Amino acid sequence: xxxxxxxxxxxxxxxxxxxxxxxxxxxxxxxxxxxxxxxxxxxxxxxxxxxxxxxxxxxxxxxxxxxxxxxxxxxxxxxxxxxxxxxxxxxxxxxxxxxxxxxxxxxxxxxxxxxxxxxxxxxxxxxxxxxxxxxxxxxxxxxxxxxx
Numbered sequence: 001x002x003x004x005x006x007x008x009x010x011x012x013x014x015x016x017x018x019x020x021x022x023x024x025x026x027x028x029x030x031x032x033x034x035x036x037x038x039x040x041x042x043x044x045x046x047x048x049x050x051x052x053x054x055x056x057x058x059x060x061x062x063x064x065x066x067x068x069x070x071x072x073x074x075x076x077x078x079x080x081x082x083x084x085x086x087x088x089x090x091x092x093x094x095x096x097x098x099x100x101x102x103x104x105x106x107x108x109x110x111x112x113x114x115x116x117x118x119x120x121x122x123x124x125x126x127x128x129x130x131x132x133x134x135x136x137x138x139x140x141x142x143x144x145x146x147x148x
Contacts (some may be wrong), residue, residue: 010043013056017037099148101132103119106125106133106145110123
């Protein structure tokens, strides 16, 4: 085993880095990418300074451990993009306060309204078809309306 480590060279690290990045493509999870990047960095540094195999393994461990906070910082900055669209994946919450025309009358507390290309069930006071209603509450796929 020690002989295997003692033969670690620049090309071994570069190949190992590319293999890890290729595995990331096969099984995405963003974890292997950072290990591959650490291996590539060790390989590139090995071109310049020719460290011992112990130093190479230590550099790999340090780079791999340093990649975790870098990845978290990058992931957190990407999360701020979703702040620009707070209703992403919350379609019903985005409808609250909007006014629509009833497609079918609300009878016994249930009716329908067409929003874009979808027909939604609505609940509210009895109201004739064609009336304008404002969405006041969203609960799952059920909308509560009031007269607009």
